[in-house]
Amino acid sequence: MSRTSNRADGDIVQDFLSVADLLEEPQLAQLYAYLAREREATVQDVMDDLELAQGTAYSYVNRLVDAGVVDVTDDEQPRRYAVREIDLTVTTAAGDREYTITPALIDAVGRRETDADIDIYIDRHGVAGLATALTYAVARERGEVTHRLMAEDLNISPLAAEMILQALRPVVHEHYDTEEAGTGLDELDIDGNETGDA
Template identity: 30%
Template sequence: MITGIPTFTELLENPSLASLYTSIRRSGTATGPELVETATVSKKTVYGYLHKLEQAGLISTVNDGVGTARYTAEEFELTLMVRETEVSITPELIEVIAQKNEYPAIERVLNDHGIVTFALAYDLITAHSEGDVTIRQIASLTDLSSGTAYDLVEALYSILDLGDDESSPATYTPADFDDDEGDLLEGLTDN
């Protein structure tokens, strides 16, 4: 049972806290010293986060009799209904949020549109990887610009290793086109 809504909210906003939770979840169990070694925050902050996460019911202590406390992450799913749109906040979504400092599109969507829009986009991008929706539909359904939707699709494909090489979004630059090949529009109208 999650008891600390303020901590849960901080988990959605604080990539360091989200990263700590994600590290525990990925490893199955972890000790404080193990987490301190891999964390990007101070030892004091790691232990403060561990206490906060444990008090909120997001992690628990596993007694293995060795003396050093081992922590395990609790699974959860929080379903929100906003304007007839249902979105789920899950540990997988937290894993993506933990990387928002590395992917500007994630931070931009969270800051400009909020967690509900981000969670909806996450679900739609998962559907995109399965061929169920297009990037244009993602943009339309989330009220994101096409460019922002595309950037977010690229970020989530990278983080979650979605799709295969053929279904990954492609990016083109002017260097990809040869000036000697003629006008693309002219070539299309000739056919």
């Protein structure tokens, strides 16, 4: 679901609205992250692994299919579902910041349901703030920044910085290559990839 400039505006807006649903509803984000990890799954798998009631599991899967972020990969019963990779860049109205919405960020939002530190951080700083914290978490795991540097840069307490960095650590290890040292924080985008010429 990577977006380029040759897409029709209506398609891009629809994609953004679909992703916005994931970022606003942690349960949907959690399901998307689960399907991304599993590569493919049935509704029964979702029910068992995420401990969801049958009606809830079908409702969530159908919402993600309708939103265009999950595909049916096998029409035979039981149907199997897989995610579409999301890589959508959003620029603020002022044009001064860009955020790349990726499976890692969606996974972090999905953990809001089970991790109080992520939940509190989103309440205080929003999803955009979580995206920024995720960038710092990648750099921290690569040994490039400390929680004190993050706290100073973002004007938050060192304790708050340490708490969110610890909460995001499992997300970082699941989605990023943390052995890739030497990339500066200013060279990372929200997806954790190096920016610049390829």
